[in-house]
Amino acid sequence: MENKKKDFSEWYNEIIDISQLSDKRYPIKGMNVWLPYGWKAMKNIDSVVRANVDIKEFQEVSFPVLITRDMLMVEFEHIKGFENELYWVTKGGKEKLDIEMALRPTSEAAMYPMFSLWVRTHADLPLKIYQIVNVYRYETKHTRSFIRIREIHFFEAHTAHRDHKESEEQMAEYMEIWKKISSALCLPFHVDRRPEWDKFPGAVYSLAFDTALPSGRSLQIGTIHQYDDNFARNYDIKYSDESGQAVYAYQTTFGLSERLLAAIIGIHGDDTGLVFPPDVAPFQVVVIPIPSDNREQEGFVSSVCTVLTDHGFRVKLDNRDAYTPGYKFNDWEMRGVPLRIEIGGREVGEKSVTVAKRTSRGRQKIEFKELVPGISRLLHEVREEITARAAKQFLELSRRDKSVEDMRSYEGISLSGWCGNRECSDTIEKETEKVVLGINISSPGDAKCIVCGKPGKIASFSRTY
Amino acid sequence: MENKKKDFSEWYNEIIDISQLSDKRYPIKGMNVWLPYGWKAMKNIDSVVRANVDIKEFQEVSFPVLITRDMLMVEFEHIKGFENELYWVTKGGKEKLDIEMALRPTSEAAMYPMFSLWVRTHADLPLKIYQIVNVYRYETKHTRSFIRIREIHFFEAHTAHRDHKESEEQMAEYMEIWKKISSALCLPFHVDRRPEWDKFPGAVYSLAFDTALPSGRSLQIGTIHQYDDNFARNYDIKYSDESGQAVYAYQTTFGLSERLLAAIIGIHGDDTGLVFPPDVAPFQVVVIPIPSDNREQEGFVSSVCTVLTDHGFRVKLDNRDAYTPGYKFNDWEMRGVPLRIEIGGREVGEKSVTVAKRTSRGRQKIEFKELVPGISRLLHEVREEITARAAKQFLELSRRDKSVEDMRSYEGISLSGWCGNRECSDTIEKETEKVVLGINISSPGDAKCIVCGKPGKIASFSRTY
Numbered sequence: 001m002e003n004k005k006k007d008f009s010e011w012y013n014e015i016i017d018i019s020q021l022s023d024k025r026y027p028i029k030g031m032n033v034w035l036p037y038g039w040k041a042m043k044n045i046d047s048v049v050r051a052n053v054d055i056k057e058f059q060e061v062s063f064p065v066l067i068t069r070d071m072l073m074v075e076f077e078h079i080k081g082f083e084n085e086l087y088w089v090t091k092g093g094k095e096k097l098d099i100e101m102a103l104r105p106t107s108e109a110a111m112y113p114m115f116s117l118w119v120r121t122h123a124d125l126p127l128k129i130y131q132i133v134n135v136y137r138y139e140t141k142h143t144r145s146f147i148r149i150r151e152i153h154f155f156e157a158h159t160a161h162r163d164h165k166e167s168e169e170q171m172a173e174y175m176e177i178w179k180k181i182s183s184a185l186c187l188p189f190h191v192d193r194r195p196e197w198d199k200f201p202g203a204v205y206s207l208a209f210d211t212a213l214p215s216g217r218s219l220q221i222g223t224i225h226q227y228d229d230n231f232a233r234n235y236d237i238k239y240s241d242e243s244g245q246a247v248y249a250y251q252t253t254f255g256l257s258e259r260l261l262a263a264i265i266g267i268h269g270d271d272t273g274l275v276f277p278p279d280v281a282p283f284q285v286v287v288i289p290i291p292s293d294n295r296e297q298e299g300f301v302s303s304v305c306t307v308l309t310d311h312g313f314r315v316k317l318d319n320r321d322a323y324t325p326g327y328k329f330n331d332w333e334m335r336g337v338p339l340r341i342e343i344g345g346r347e348v349g350e351k352s353v354t355v356a357k358r359t360s361r362g363r364q365k366i367e368f369k370e371l372v373p374g375i376s377r378l379l380h381e382v383r384e385e386i387t388a389r390a391a392k393q394f395l396e397l398s399r400r401d402k403s404v405e406d407m408r409s410y411e412g413i414s415l416s417g418w419c420g421n422r423e424c425s426d427t428i429e430k431e432t433e434k435v436v437l438g439i440n441i442s443s444p445g446d447a448k449c450i451v452c453g454k455p456g457k458i459a460s461f462s463r464t465y
Numbered sequence: 466m467e468n469k470k471k472d473f474s475e476w477y478n479e480i481i482d483i484s485q486l487s488d489k490r491y492p493i494k495g496m497n498v499w500l501p502y503g504w505k506a507m508k509n510i511d512s513v514v515r516a517n518v519d520i521k522e523f524q525e526v527s528f529p530v531l532i533t534r535d536m537l538m539v540e541f542e543h544i545k546g547f548e549n550e551l552y553w554v555t556k557g558g559k560e561k562l563d564i565e566m567a568l569r570p571t572s573e574a575a576m577y578p579m580f581s582l583w584v585r586t587h588a589d590l591p592l593k594i595y596q597i598v599n600v601y602r603y604e605t606k607h608t609r610s611f612i613r614i615r616e617i618h619f620f621e622a623h624t625a626h627r628d629h630k631e632s633e634e635q636m637a638e639y640m641e642i643w644k645k646i647s648s649a650l651c652l653p654f655h656v657d658r659r660p661e662w663d664k665f666p667g668a669v670y671s672l673a674f675d676t677a678l679p680s681g682r683s684l685q686i687g688t689i690h691q692y693d694d695n696f697a698r699n700y701d702i703k704y705s706d707e708s709g710q711a712v713y714a715y716q717t718t719f720g721l722s723e724r725l726l727a728a729i730i731g732i733h734g735d736d737t738g739l740v741f742p743p744d745v746a747p748f749q750v751v752v753i754p755i756p757s758d759n760r761e762q763e764g765f766v767s768s769v770c771t772v773l774t775d776h777g778f779r780v781k782l783d784n785r786d787a788y789t790p791g792y793k794f795n796d797w798e799m800r801g802v803p804l805r806i807e808i809g810g811r812e813v814g815e816k817s818v819t820v821a822k823r824t825s826r827g828r829q830k831i832e833f834k835e836l837v838p839g840i841s842r843l844l845h846e847v848r849e850e851i852t853a854r855a856a857k858q859f860l861e862l863s864r865r866d867k868s869v870e871d872m873r874s875y876e877g878i879s880l881s882g883w884c885g886n887r888e889c890s891d892t893i894e895k896e897t898e899k900v901v902l903g904i905n906i907s908s909p910g911d912a913k914c915i916v917c918g919k920p921g922k923i924a925s926f927s928r929t930y
Contacts, residue, residue: 028566061504062498092552114490114491117490151531153527
């Protein structure tokens with residue numbers, strides 16, 4: 001396998017192929033097939049997301065994929081932001097359709113006409129819904145699995161509130177939810193407030209969660225948007241308040257995508273292959289029997305698997321005859337399984353298992369009667385180790401740069417003073433190829449603009465995916 | 466609410482509206498919005514399906530929604546069967562696309578080019594995959610929620626095998642899987658072997674699972690198809706057998722859709738509203754506190770909910786202040802929750818709960834310490850009662866008819882002798898508006914054709930959805 005540091009891009013493509021996450025040989029470029037192993041990982045990410053929004057009383061819905069041109073045209077700023085990326089359905093059977101329909105690029109224009117029917121009085125608010133669906137972007141740029149593709153597995157939450165104060169509270173709740181999700185996925189990130197010219201079409205402001213891949217380029221892995229009543233005014237989403245007056249609702253959104261999986265692959269993986277956080281791993285534990293002539297082995301292996309499965313662990317028993325234990329060890333290490341259990345004749349005799357962590361060398365013994373707490377503890381350790389390693393790597397991929405020259409000499413995310421003016425960030429981009437991700441909210445600070453010297457704030461700059 | 470027997474069609478539309486399963490006011494006709502309650506039910510159906518195919522070692526995947534015209538044209542019979550129903554994407558951004566792409570109407574043409582890459586040797590077989598996705602049909606007929614729509618929530622399993630014998634074994638396994646699924650959903654059905662002119666485009670033969678709604682019309686709720694090597698020859702799916710010879714693979718498919726939910730609504734519902742089988746119910750138990758001045762009530766209610774939730778039951782606590790217990794009883798009965806738990810001052814004092822089943826009048830007491838086995842038992846009873854009621858109703862909606870006159874005077878599914886010739890079934894259709902669903906496999910028998918008098922088999926005839 002390609003060395004991860006030496007050629008990250010090659011390593012990334014290769015590990016996706018050999019670990020069988022997705023197959024990009026589908027005859028339409030940029031539309032890939034989710035293979036069983038990759039789809040399991042993605043569904044586990046979805047489960048983490050669902051658990052964290054369900055507990056905040058979001059309701060899951062599912063909207064149609066098609067949006068008419070009329071629906072899209074209601075919010076002009078919004079459609080303008082997407083018009084070059086829309087796939088258009090223009091024919092049904094052999095007939096030309098009266099009204100062209102787009103495959104959703106995101107669902108504001110699909111949902112808000114319904115919000116306008118659903119929201120009647122203040123008692124209907126807050127309205128908090130989400131869906132997990134595919135969205136479509138006619139990408140003309142170079143595509144890359146899970147990062148830049150044409151059919152994107154997508155999470156989108158949409159809310160409506162009484163006023164700006166409540167929609168701001170929602171923005172704060174999103175941050176709380178995101179902390180839980182990113183923690184389960186062991187992903188480090190900056191929060192950047194996108195500049196005016198790069199905010200979501202129709203939003204008042206957009207906050208992005210930016211991480212960094214080992215190439216030094218940043219990857220946007222989540223966004224939250226404050227709409228205030230921008231969309232409500234266009235889609236006529238009004239409620240009658242306590243005094244009976246009709247008032248526009250205030251709205252927000254929160255978006256995530258399969259880029260979360262890209263970040264997990266790129267950040268946690270190593271030269272041996274994938275490393276899955278326990279909450280995401282398709283299999284948390286792989287059980288590999290070491291051939292022996294102990295006649296109780298099969299029964300013992302089976303008990304180990306049953307006990308763990310019954311306690312909610314995702315367990316894979318690898319009893320393929322055609323492969324040696326050594327081959328299996330390498331195979332599952334490459335595929336990123338957090339824990340490997342080995343059971344040979346000795347383990348059967350001792351009623352114990354030998355466990356190896358994906359994140360460190362060495363093995364340890366766990367008594368059968370200690371199996372469940374033992375495996376829990378080791379999975380917890382793996383999660384901690386992955387988190388610590390990712391945090392350390394992120395620190396190396398992000399630094400304080402006080403001049404354009406320093407920025408240019410550094411591959412990672414530069415945290416530098418910026419006055420907020422586009423002229424200055426354009427100058428930086430021209431000189432360094434780094435674009436401004438926005439004022440850094442997660443490590444805020446005042447600093448003079450490194451271009452014009454005027455007072456400014458610490459902002460994030462990087463090459464991006 | 467509309468009387469179910471008197472005007473089933475009205476009743477059906479109304480109950481979907483008032484129980485908030487889906488909203489058909491979306492601006493594109495035939496594309497409806499899944500509301501939280503309906504989506505929960507559908508996801509539970511998906512879970513039942515997943516559990517039953519996963520255990521048979523099917524692997525879940527996810528394929529792109531778009532299929533190029535070239536990919537579709539590979540199997541001419543197949544595309545011919547769909548060509549009037551396809552939505553075509555012809556533009557990306559402002560550009561006309563070089564190659565038109567259809568939204569999948571089903572995924573043979575998407576999957577089999579990949580099968581051709583994946584299947585190499587006999588060791589790759591059997592290949593058993595499935596996906597749960599939306600499919601698209603440009604319906605020109607009258608649309609109806611969950612029954613005839615343009616965006617269809619769909620389950621499709623696809624397999625490849627060494628030979629006809631193994632693909633036939635797969636067909637038998639599908640029957641076994643379907644029995645488990647239909648049993649969890651409490652749905653009665655006939656198995657009909659579709660006539661040649663009505664089989665799936667590209668199939669050698671198609672077996673359909675047909676149930677009946679109270680209108681007397683039949684509803685196809687599932688199908689399995691034997692392809693033999695028809696598709697393999699066109700999509701070049703070949704493997705090298707033990708002797709190294711290249712051989713075409715034999716294939717089958719199994720399809721289900723949101724019609725399963727339609728059947729559950731239409732068959733189990735009554736004049737009070739929905740009746741959900743426990744495996745499908747968004748909430749299996751609703752807990753309704755009856756206001757009292759017992760200060761321990763809130764704590765006790767909370768314990769009941771926690772114990773049940775911890776044991777895997779789907780529980781809804783209805784503590785809305787603005788509604789009376791009576792209103793809540795009616796509301797949750799209408800929405801089909803299998804069990805209602807009432808907790809007032811007396812129950813708190815006795816450390817017990819009062820339980821009412823959706824399927825029968827009367828209430829019973831369960832001691833708190835017996836809560837988990839008690840609720841399990843009652844849910845089991847509800848399932849048995851729903852199954853028995855549906856079976857009885859299905860018997861009434863299906864009868865042996867020995868003449869065209871008898872068929873005409875009967876609303877339900879007629880089981881009648883048929884020689885297999887299209888002329889005779891066309892005659893029947895002209896005289897009775899009933900189409901032939903095919904030779905009945907589930908209650909097979911010999912019988913003379915009721916039109917021509919020649920020897921034949923018992924076949925199913927009905928008006929259909």
